[in-house]
Amino acid sequence: MNDLIPLMVIVPIIVAILLNLFSKQNTTVKILSFLVAIVLPIIPILSNYGLHYFGGHAPLIDNGNLLNSLPSYISDGALSTFHIGITYSFESLQRILLFFLFVVGFLCILTTLGERKRIPGSYMFLMFMGLAAVTAMLLSDDIFHMYIFFEIAIVAQVGIVLASTDDLKYEVAMKYLLLGSVGGPILLIGIGFLLGLVGSVNITDIVYAVKNGLINTSSPVFLFSFGLIFFGWLYSVGLPPFHTIKSSIYSKAVPSGSALLQALSVVIFISLGITIFRIYSSLPLLEVFLIFFSLSGMILSLTMAIMENDFKRMIGFLAVGELGYIGLGFGIGTKLSLTAALFQGLNEIIITAILFIGFGVILYLTKISDITKLGGLIENNPKIAIIVLLGGFAMAGVPPLNGFQSKLMLIQSALNDNLPELAIIMILISIITFMTFMKAFHSIYLKPKPKNLIVEDVRVPRSSIFAMAVLIVICIVLGIMPTLVTNGFSGFVGGLI
Amino acid sequence: MIEYIVMIVGILGSILALVQRDLLKATILTGISGGCIAFLFQILLAPDVALTQAIVGAAIVPVFLAIAIYKTQRVDKDD
Amino acid sequence: MIDTQLAALLSSGSFIIIGLYAAIFIDNIIKKIIGLSFIEEGANMFLITLAYRPDGIVPIFLPGMTPEWFASKSAYPLPHALVLTSIVIGASTLAIMLAIAMVLYNKHGSLSASVILGDKK
Numbered sequence: 001m002n003d004l005i006p007l008m009v010i011v012p013i014i015v016a017i018l019l020n021l022f023s024k025q026n027t028t029v030k031i032l033s034f035l036v037a038i039v040l041p042i043i044p045i046l047s048n049y050g051l052h053y054f055g056g057h058a059p060l061i062d063n064g065n066l067l068n069s070l071p072s073y074i075s076d077g078a079l080s081t082f083h084i085g086i087t088y089s090f091e092s093l094q095r096i097l098l099f100f101l102f103v104v105g106f107l108c109i110l111t112t113l114g115e116r117k118r119i120p121g122s123y124m125f126l127m128f129m130g131l132a133a134v135t136a137m138l139l140s141d142d143i144f145h146m147y148i149f150f151e152i153a154i155v156a157q158v159g160i161v162l163a164s165t166d167d168l169k170y171e172v173a174m175k176y177l178l179l180g181s182v183g184g185p186i187l188l189i190g191i192g193f194l195l196g197l198v199g200s201v202n203i204t205d206i207v208y209a210v211k212n213g214l215i216n217t218s219s220p221v222f223l224f225s226f227g228l229i230f231f232g233w234l235y236s237v238g239l240p241p242f243h244t245i246k247s248s249i250y251s252k253a254v255p256s257g258s259a260l261l262q263a264l265s266v267v268i269f270i271s272l273g274i275t276i277f278r279i280y281s282s283l284p285l286l287e288v289f290l291i292f293f294s295l296s297g298m299i300l301s302l303t304m305a306i307m308e309n310d311f312k313r314m315i316g317f318l319a320v321g322e323l324g325y326i327g328l329g330f331g332i333g334t335k336l337s338l339t340a341a342l343f344q345g346l347n348e349i350i351i352t353a354i355l356f357i358g359f360g361v362i363l364y365l366t367k368i369s370d371i372t373k374l375g376g377l378i379e380n381n382p383k384i385a386i387i388v389l390l391g392g393f394a395m396a397g398v399p400p401l402n403g404f405q406s407k408l409m410l411i412q413s414a415l416n417d418n419l420p421e422l423a424i425i426m427i428l429i430s431i432i433t434f435m436t437f438m439k440a441f442h443s444i445y446l447k448p449k450p451k452n453l454i455v456e457d458v459r460v461p462r463s464s465i466f467a468m469a470v471l472i473v474i475c476i477v478l479g480i481m482p483t484l485v486t487n488g489f490s491g492f493v494g495g496l497i
Numbered sequence: 498m499i500e501y502i503v504m505i506v507g508i509l510g511s512i513l514a515l516v517q518r519d520l521l522k523a524t525i526l527t528g529i530s531g532g533c534i535a536f537l538f539q540i541l542l543a544p545d546v547a548l549t550q551a552i553v554g555a556a557i558v559p560v561f562l563a564i565a566i567y568k569t570q571r572v573d574k575d576d
Numbered sequence: 577m578i579d580t581q582l583a584a585l586l587s588s589g590s591f592i593i594i595g596l597y598a599a600i601f602i603d604n605i606i607k608k609i610i611g612l613s614f615i616e617e618g619a620n621m622f623l624i625t626l627a628y629r630p631d632g633i634v635p636i637f638l639p640g641m642t643p644e645w646f647a648s649k650s651a652y653p654l655p656h657a658l659v660l661t662s663i664v665i666g667a668s669t670l671a672i673m674l675a676i677a678m679v680l681y682n683k684h685g686s687l688s689a690s691v692i693l694g695d696k697k
Contacts, residue, residue: 154669170680171680181670184669185618192619192622192626192655195655199654200654500584501583508587511614523607530591534621540580541651542651543627543659553666553667558613561670565606
């Protein structure tokens with residue numbers, strides 16, 4: 001059923017618009033968003049692998065009658081294989097990643113529904129719009145289509161930040177948007193250079209042109225387009241020099257919103273990263289750039305995280321630091337490392353969602369985010385403490401959780417590729433991450449309770465606990481049976497290299 | 498010949514817009530350079546884009562800016 | 577006399593540079609936003625200039641033209657379609673930025689970026 005492929009983008013967009021229309025009716029918003037969020041993960045599972053051509057514009061080579069009527073310089077040349085319209089390609093990577101993205105999206109929406117009495121329809125609009133935007137980026141085989149949804153994703157992210165109650169949300173949103181309006185056009189100019197070289201914006205066509213020597217890959221124009229697109233990618237994923245703004249975005253949003261923001265960032269990271277890897281893998285510069293920026297991103301974010309006393313900001317920095325692992329996997333560039341990078345990306349979506357929602361419960365109960373003023377909360381809700389601890393273990397890579405499996409694969413791939421120093425740095429960073437997490441965990445849950453700490457006597461919303469339980473079950477299942485997803489990923493990567 | 502004049506007017510308009518102390522004047526100059534770009538699109542064989550750019554660049558963007566300035570302050574204080 | 581395409585490329589480059597200068601060095605937030613809109617317009621103009629063909633025709637297929645003649649003369653219409661979308665996106669981002677700037681002005685009583693965005697935490 002290939003017709004289901006565009007539905008993954010269309011359904012969230014239509015629902016988003018409907019929710020905005022019914023913004024005033026609280027019950028309608030709740031029921032509609034809950035129902036659609038629960039239906040969304042089913043679509044990628046039911047859909048078949050394949051390509052979807054918008055408007056039925058298949059490449060000329062698939063259309064015999066038309067091809068024969070054309071002059072020979074079109075029908076015999078490379079032009080006949082080029083894609084005419086926008087194309088969506090749906091493969092094993094897309095199926096796995098979209099399924100888990102929609103599951104996390106559903107849990108974030110559920111948490112929001114549980115925590116708030118009145119749900120503004122516009123907030124749900126933004127969440128669905130963000131989901132639709134990154135889904136389109138992941139599915140699309142068209143780099144300009146990606147750019148459009150990249151801009152939409154930025155606006156949706158800013159909107160999610162603006163919906164929180166933090167004092168400084170406007171400042172952070174403004175900074176993010178200012179940087180975004182520089183990053184967006186720069187990405188567009190990079191796409192323009194590629195368009196000027198190849199004459200098409202379809203990624204498969206560009207890759208075909210690069211592989212078959214139709215364009216000069218050592219020309220300065222090609223290098224320049226690489227630089228510009230890479231800059232846009234750095235902005236969108238929050239690697240340095242943008243790690244500070246990205247982590248403050250996470251720390252200013254509502255915790256369940258931050259979980260979704262991180263999921264969106266990871267999917268943008270993977271979709272644009274794969275595009276860059278496919279087009280520019282012939283450049284030796286690519287490996288150096290990817291490893292340098294990923295490593296500096298990990299190290300800088302961790303140093304910031306250690307110093308931090310505000311747990312929202314700390315988790316934000318840890319989340320940004322973890323993104324570096326995916327970049328390293330892309331940078332090493334072997335089949336194993338790419339599979340590991342994709343697996344790590346998937347794990348990151350799940351683990352950071354647990355941490356954000358878990359620490360969000362603390363914020364919900366105490367309204368305090370400074371860890372020096374908190375303590376002894378394990379008496380209030382031991383269940384949540386255990387789940388958060390398991391989430392931290394998964395992030396640090398303790399067996400048998402999923403973080404362990406993906407990090408093990410990454411380290412193995414670094415060793416196989418004769419880069420033992422990278423493996424050592426990854427292990428060290430993993431240890432420091434765990435230490436930072438344990439510091440926060442200790443001072444929130446285990447340290448004796450300060451006298452002036454008032455814990456509000458409200459019940460923790462059941463939806464939050466349910467969401468965290470589902471996520472931790474996914475963590476354990478993926479940790480014990482990683483082949484459930486890695487087989488699909490390595491199948492995808494095999495077609496890539 | 499006319500395209501060179503339009504280009505120069507557009508660039509000058511954009512520079513002048515950024516050195517104005519009165520933000521309303523800056524807004525009008527932004528509209529002028531947006532209009533110049535729309536005209537250039539016409540010369541560069543893109544009439545459909547020129548139409549959109551003429552509406553967005555010469556009318557909608559200046560109006561947005563003017564509303565923002567009306568709601569905030571009109572003079573750009575240097576210090 | 578340099579040709580139109582080169583001149584248009586140069587002017588789109590100067591729009592981008594003027595915009596970048598304004599976005600980085602000018603303190604007033606409204607002017608920063610104006611500068612960002614110039615970057616956007618420069619990028620759009622760059623794409624349109626790529627599609628230009630000297631002595632070409634507008635890419636509209638009219639009755640009476642043969643396909644060969646049209647293909648040898650017309651400008652490349654793909655960037656036009658792309659830029660149409662990009663113009664609209666640019667305008668909507670600008671509107672959101674201006675709205676946030678208005679909220680920030682009400683909060684801080686100033687349009688200076690160093691006052692509004694200065695405090696890091």
